[in-house]
Amino acid sequence: MQLNTQKNQRWLKLPRRRLSVGAVVSGFVAFMLLVVPSASTVPAAEAAATSGDWVPLAAGPAPASSPLAGFVPFAGAYSSMPHSMEWFYLPVNAVVTGPGTFNWASLETQLNAIAGRGHQAVFRFYLDYPGKATGIPAYLLQSGLSTHRYADHQNRGVSVSPDYEDPRLVSALEGFVAAFGARYDGDPRIGFIQMGLLGFWGEWHTFPHDGWGSPENWFASTATQGRVLASYTKAFRKTKLQVRYPDAANKSLNVGYHDDSFAVQTLPGIGWHFVDKLRQSGTTGKWLTQPVGGELRVEIQDCIFETPMRCPVIEPGADNDFSGSVAATHASWLLNHRAFSPGYTGQTLANAKAASQSLGYRFQATAFALTRGAVSGQSDLTVKVNNAGVAPFYYDWPIQVAAADSGGKIVRTWTTSWKLSGVKPGTPVQWKTTVGGVPPGYYTLLMRPVNPLATGVPLRFANASQDKTLAGWLTLGRKYLPAP
Template sequence: MPVPVRPSRRLRQALLAALAAVALALFPAAQAWALAPVPGGVPPRPQAPASPDPSLQAHPLTAAPAPLDNPLKGFARFYWPGSDQNTGYPHSLTWSYFGLSEVMTDPADCSKINWSLLDSALNEIASYGNQAAVRFYLEYPGGSGTHPANAIPRCFDGHVTYRTNTYWSTTSPDYDNPYLLDALGDFIAAFGARYDGDPRIGFIHLGLIGLWGEWHTWPYDTDTGGDSYPNFMPTDAHAAQILRAYDDAFDKTKLELRYPDSAAGAATNLDIGYHDDSFCYREGSPLAGVTLPQSLGGAGWAQLQRALNVGAENKWITASMGGEVRPEIQTSAFASWPGGSGQVDNMKACIELEHTTWKINEQSVNYPAGDPNVAAAVRLMGYNLTVDNAYFKNTASGTTNVGVRISNNGVAPFYYPWTLTLGLKNSAGTVVKTFDTPWDLRTVMPLKIRAFPDWGVGSDPAYLDHGYPQYFQTGVNLSGVPSGSYQWVLRVKNPLEAVSANAKKLRFANATQGADGWLGLGPVTVGSGGGTDTTAPTAPAGLTSPSRTAGSVALSWTASTDNVGVAGYRVYRGSTEVGTSATTSFTDTGLSPATSYTYTVKAYDAAGNTSAASAPVTVTTLPSSTAGLVLDDFDGNPAYPSAARNDLGKWTGGNCFLNGGGSGAVSGGALGLRYDNCGWFGSDVNTGLSAYTHLVIRIKGAAGGEQSHFHLGLGGVTKAFGDFTLDGGGHPAITTAYQDIKLPMAANGINRSSPGQLAMSFWHGGNSTITIDSISFQ
């Protein structure tokens, strides 16, 4: 295969720009094709999962940023034969076009198909550990450099009428021709018979129809009343015939179509997703988005407006959403994350509302690997899975149950039924036994979804509860496993592993995730004891309480050591064991206000050996009068950011911070937000505050003076934190020591009956770290 001619890519970008400019003038006359909007509306929530087996011990796992090259999500680079496909920003997808004439090569017989070109590309892509996304086309203005401009098979000659698209200088076949329709139907059937479920392919774009296979022949398209050009597109009935052929041929590999309303929306009832080839671009004068709907400044022909028009905006629940970051903005698409600037639309809104899983982005080759904006976008795209708890007995033998609870903080599910496998690792780190499970990752839906303004459920942005932390449990038989100390581990099998030793592994957003793909779930003793291990761990040291409320005490301590390994810690209030922890922190809840409690902690190992008690610490809870309504005290319950819940049970999260994978990090019962002129933290209140007079934030800064670095918004008021008014007329000033900054809500104009979301934005200059111990209303 010849080496690609890269200038042809620039030619395509220039052609796209010309298309956009001319289309803008014609689209007002082309609105006749737009259907009356019939949004699908708020999708129903999935059924809540079962609860964990109460006989199993819970083992909390710590969240951490997910890897940037997880399979089947994020960016796709173009396939250049013979070049290193893993250069540039981390990715796991490779994109390529193929002309139909390159595989349908017999000029006398359209039924003879030579798949060697496609197989060669798929094998090379797989050798780098990547999956492919592919499209076949018939007409490609200018050609790709590697593939021809005119890809109409010669076996169509004499059977199919050819027309000339004079604007693009392409040959356009009669897409309504019966011979062509039969030949395309046979090709699609053969394509599916050979490649459906092929682990080398992640996504297939339907292609075949129109320029670049993008299902338009502009300006020879359907708006014949708005210009002098005839219509070269197939009828809706014939287009639907092609859609059904693909849907019949592919049951396993995910399919994508350019426009939601193609063939009068026929794809809405088929297992076909969408492929937005001009993702998050703004064009025209005044600028209008071509992804976001009209309710968010989009054009009438925008991708999501077209989805709303046919009620397909929730198709992402079962079908993937791919496409391409518009070439003109690829270099600058994430510079203004999470919003946009100029021709770049609100990128975060585009990803959230389209439920984007992947995008072609050739210019990602030039992105710095440490760019926090790009990382935040990639982690938001598609799935972002965290195991927040594992459930198993600390000592087990024979048949035993193991469970995990998985949360999805991305915008889409994982779309393939890849196998989840449990394993046992010995002390040398070797997996000695594995157990395939029946768990289905496709059921782990995003915890939150962003509402379209068209749904009328609140001001934008409004986030709705959707998925749940999904609980899976299965029985495993430990017969034959020698008695001793092990660790439970979990991995997801990428089917590409059967083809390529370099197949990239699906990994979780957890601190115990290994590069080998195995996620550590926690220690377990197999058998009645731990062999000859009779050595107890050292006593925990440094027991302290970093925070407290009227009803809870947070505890932390220094880790113990053990000759084999510490399995966990038992926490005692007086002489009563109140809980266990797999980490060096614990929060005791359900306490009485203004009451003193004394705590100690003991460490234990997998063999059941228990340490001496730590030195005690006595903590007095706060008086009830100061408790108020706690929005969040960051005590680890719920865990931030993995649970995406505050103490009111509402959504919370952050992005663009320099710690915690962009979300900020909780340590010692407080939330640290490290920023450099970028960052956003939000926590939904969405409950009336009429019974409370003050917003109270217990806060400190790394250097002091950080009150001018961020804006705070609540109840319709947003301004620099230092500009809020305190009782007596002063203004907040952050110091290096914790202080309770009390903001009178009425005096600051905060709407207490409809407070909405408390938000902090850090795009106002300055860099430092602020630490928030608690946020409450009193």
């Protein structure tokens, strides 16, 4: 500290007066207030913020329900288990009313009903569902499209299997998928779309009429399958797609898979189980970018979560291993209607809830830091995030941070460039963004991903401070933000 010399000299020439001890002390205090910043000028919290110290964030329980993950019921209102999605089928002829003409009312009704219950939809269209009336558009049948009648799968001749090589049918499917994508790609009411269309139930097989179970093969040729795949991947660039079986034809495409015989025909060793097909097609790592879902095999939904588990071996090679199947497939969601109707009770219910929570992602923020930004009045917020689940989150929903005042009211919100899809299991990331432009003071910093479906289930973190300040927000901590 250097005092002004001229001022010092003028002070020395003043007549001297005897000063009391109290006056000397008071003068010294006043002098120090002039030259030393006060606590209100440079708060301790701000000094700590600029030091880059990490503030740990305590872990918490897994969220009861996570968007686009966990067990899923058939569409309807159920309260027996938390969930975020609902499943349904639709026949193609519910939408395709003529050559190049479409009526989307039935799909809209389903999507709106599900969204109204705060959920997102996963579904598929079919042409042939054993035991249900045909889904083939009437104009194609009237034009002479060939079909096969069958009694398999308790069909008793109700539905028919179409000639998948008829160019009129293939062209109609391509036109339908193009119109479908143009209208619904990126629709926030939709979680995932299964390609469907081909085979029994839209499951891309016609067993036993497949050349293996019996000499004739009714299923679509490789060329027809390729045209359907190409139509879907061209029409849907935002909404995630799934197809039934991994194979060389879909290996390089932006499509995931659905194992509809989960925990029975899943684990490898038989040669044709789901993981066998992943290995044979070289797609074992595709879960890192494309979702895996499916259906818990119906015959074991009653018993798989009992303690002890007493499920019978319903076919040679059946694994009955739920947790092993989850680990091997990295599944995000499974249709398990038994969990919702009639539902489970007691320990079986507790086991089923834990099993549902084991599917998909589980985000946890482990620490955050606030440091002085490059621009005056701005701060850099950095958050460490880990994924303790078995799969990524496959959409990049917007991630917001916010500053809340002492009353819990948000003063300002910032939308970041952070990517949820980049947080892979076992690979922690650090997210960084700039915050500022608020009156100087202490604020509670918050963070949340934003579900594009306004009524949808919030994406919550497995942290003790989740929902602590505001519902749907993760509380990071209280920090000082400087003046702009």
